[in-house]
Amino acid sequence: MTKLPTWADVVLVPLISLALAAIISAFVLLGIGQSPTEAFWVMVDGALGSAYGWGYTLYYATSFIFTGLAVTVAFHGSLFNIGGEGQAQLGGLGVALVCLALPWPHWTMALPAAMVGAALFGAAWAAIPALLQAKRGSHIVITTIMFNYIASALLIYLLVNVLRPAGQMDPATANFPPGTHLPTLNEIPILNLIFTKKVPANISLFVALICCWLVWLLMWRTRLGYEIRAFGKSEKAATYAGISSFKIIMIAMLISGALSGLMAINNVMGESGRLVQNASEGAGFIGIAVALMGRNHPLGVLLAAILFGFLYQGGAELGLWTTIPIELRTVVQGLVILFTGALDQMVRMMLGVFFRPRPQARAA
Amino acid sequence: MGGGRPTSAAPSSRPFAIELKGISKSFGPVQANKDINIAVPKGTIHGIIGENGAGKSTLMSILYGFYKADAGEIFVNGNLTAIPDSQSAIRAGIGMVFQHFKLVQNFTVLENVVLGAEDGALLRPSLAKARKSLQDLAQEYELDVDPDALVEDLSVGHQQRVEILKALYRQAEILILDEPTGVLTPAEADHLFRILKGLRDQGKTVILITHKLREIMEATDNVSVMRRGTMVGTVKTAQTSPEELAELMVGRKVLLEVEKKPAHPGKVVLSVQDLRVKDEIGVERLKGVSFEIRAGEILGIAGVAGNGQSELLAALGGIQRAAGTVTMNGAVLPLVGADANGRARREAGIGHVPEDRQTLGLIMDFTAWENVAFGYHNEPKYQKNSLLMDNDAIRADTEKKMATFDVRPPIPTLAAKNFSGGNQQKIVVAREIESDPDLLLIGQPTRGVDIGAIEFIHKQIVALRDAGKAILLVSVELDEIMSLSDRIAVMFDGRIMGFRDPETTNERELGLLMAGVSGDAA
Amino acid sequence: MDYATLLQVLDTTLRLATPLLLACLAGLYSERAGIFDIGLEGKMLMAAMSAGAVAYLTGSVWLGLLAAIVGSLLFAAVHGLASITFRGNQLISGVALNFVASGITVLIAQSLFGQGGRTPPLEGAARFNPIKLPLADELAGVPIIGPFYAEVVSGHTFLVYVGLLMVPLSWWVLYRTRFGLRLRAVGENPASVDTAGISVVRLRYTAVAITGILCGLAGAYMSTGLQAGFGKEMTAGRGYIALAALIFAKWRPWYCLWATLLFGFFQAIALRPDVIENTIGISIPVPALDALPYILTVVVLAGLVGKAIPPRAGGEPYVKER
Known part of the structure; x- marks a missing residue:
């Protein structure tokens, strides 16, 4: 197989994968009697055609940055954390408990506290699978899947039986106090000149961007990041270098869980202002696609998160204006994961054809 | 090919079991086999000898249908035979015993x-x-x-x-064995050769691939020599000598002797008492080993692979739990628990060139500079401040080490996997020697390394000794042990069978110790 | 708990264990051949939708069953392509296919029937109906065994008995046939199979295809046996529970039966919180019962119930080397 130049591997492979996912999705749409071009323009118009659309796209992207970074950090340690969904749900619980605990006077105080709550609860939910992997060698993929289901059962129980205020019908917490309201983009000076209508994207977006930078710093500029990457590449060699596998598995998973949990400041605190059932809406899973698409680099994650923000907002618009079910998003998401994560060799082979040194006549 | 040496001449008039004509095979830019011709007479044991990487295994894999040749023809019993897969080889009556067995362990x-x-x-x-x-x-x-x-x-x-x-x-009817004795004791190897001779006497043809001259001389009827992907020549074993074969193999006279001055051992650096190691299923692999190494001394550990040498290195390097007492510069080293790790050993002054550089010593996907910091990434000289590493400092240090150790190409940002085996080893050796250890553990220092690099690495090891450092050398190459060591310990079945002075011992004596036949210890 | 209630719970256990059992055995073939498959869930879902849709449209449950197998095989083929031919990451491939299945089943069902991603309810010949085993009525009067036979063993749909028969059949195939020997070998050390002149690729594709067929049966049972029609996300994590059962069973056919019966039992009592309350005197919240199989799986994975050693070559794509 022809070896691809680095730039092709980093840029072209994800783009081709995306194109393949888009083409197959288009065929799916044709198959169910819908027009792919119409669907595409509805999505573009709804998600990117106005500041209002962007306000939603960026809102979704914020969540996906957090969960994408979460998957990325674990991936570098060769840990496939598919528990982002459960960790994000627990993060929501952490945010809710913090926000409801005090009559917060101002969001600048509530936000740091809520971040701590979100990160702690998310990390705690990742801790048991991490411990089982580190101590018992139980496969983290399976345990984190199980913990997603356990998280969802736990939250149903808490929302129905414990946190639901008396007299309220739907399984959700009470509304958070007004002092916990995070400024949305239309409420932030200067930005409000662009975002004139009320949008859900909020100050968490900037927290997410800072997290991107911090994760980059962690992975490529610190000893811990070096050890995580070394462990991820070769566990055996890591022990030779005196890197503790227990420490790396635990720390990488705790950071990963904390990042997933942090997502809750965006959706639970920033958008809904209370904790509802299934608040994370699959964002934990999108993180897998975002990390794969973003080649496990924070910058790539940022770009991929915006792309999936577009897909999510665009998908919602489809549900609004066409008869295409919103589940199209899940199909595209699955296809992106498939092409970037499992069929990447196929994509490389396809690309290899164009990078092959010029052939000297066919084999005689 | 000069000197009128036969190239693919048949040393016998009997019909050929196997005849290969013009076989070529490339892996990417590397040409593993170049226009190979060979004829193997029926009912003989035919040796194929050459250094690591000479293309012997590739050639035999082609014969067994494991790889497809780019060009050339295969004749089996005189008939042109296509061998696109192993099934065809089996049908043609070819059997193969791979270096790494292809057995299902729990069957x-x-x-x-x-x-x-x-x-x-x-x-x-x-x-x-x-x-x-x-x-x-x-x-x-x-x-x-x-x-x-x-x-x-x-x-x-x-x-x-x-x-x-x-x-x-x-x-x-035709049996190919690829480096069959690497994992055997001399006694087991002798048994194997008896079996092979029995097979030959029943009319079967045996092809024996090896890089050990002794085996060729002992067991074969004819021998073909390969060097860097080409077939250098085929001769009758009875009409050649180990010296001639060695010269054919490397293309020039080999300097097996390493120039070194007499050792001046100083104080005891490492003292090992009754060291024991159990593997993960509880089998004792190291059964009470005791020795000392002094400053300015090379202790060579000889032995057939798998007799506890790897466990010894791993236990001393902090990779493997062990029991016993190990004292380094007078301080007792922890052998179990969190403090028994590679990092703690480096801090105690132990450098470690592991036996398997590709899975232990290097991260193949990391760049050369990241690998130079590997294991030493906590060193103060590589830190910018308490939080961040100083990548620029590591890169500068890498450039320096690459120059000193003649690593080619001298590009710190190249991934380790893109260097040749010899240069990979130089990176590891540079890292461990330049960290200025009091004791260097070094396992199979020249495995899969080209001749030029072997000489270089041997010189570095001797220079380190002359600088007053203690060295524990583990190698399955007896020549290497004999020429480098100041003292030789022979291991068999997890024990040290005896210590010998390289000046006064010989291969035969060491061989008996390696087989566990004789020994000083009860 | 009286005997009649027990029988009811056991009856439900068998019904609920069947999809788990079929999926568990499906995973057994794939994983024994060295291909990890966390996409059992997606294949079941695809099969459930195909069965539900085709059975409704044709009125024949048999055509539905066939469609289920085809739908599931399609997904198995993609998984095989990714894991065998292109040597991709088997875990990621499984996860990806689960998402695709989750979305595409709704898309197709919605475009066919416009009922929010469900199929219309199935009735008559469009679904599997209970089979009364011979002598069920006659033996019903025999104490203890009689009612057990009549209530628990008899009266299930076709696929329940297929699932039960698959257990000894799988054991026999695995341990008594040439195919089984090769299948187990390829999951332990593919090089041994390759050097023996057998195609690793063909063997693994065959295993993955068998996985596809069995997942097809499991999914078809969901929409045409257990329930009357397909509903969005109706497999509800059963593919993952089956996977857990496979680990619990240490990749052995008979153990698969016991593991899935146990998990089926948990699901059965989760449906009857009143029974638990009457039996042990404490009320357990339903979400806790729902979570029980997952919690138990974690306990199993933690190695608290014996060590499970997976096939040695599992998850590793086969690359030829000397």
């Missing part, structure tokens, strides 16, 4: 023999038939193995017999 011997050569869709009749035929083969060729034993419970020598039985059960 019985019988199941392994039957696998792929079943008689029908149901197992029972096949197993019964194979049981009968194993009994016959065992009697005929000294190949007895318990057919109901699980392969994972068998010794390496017995596992190898299963591989031979597999080939014979498939009615192989």
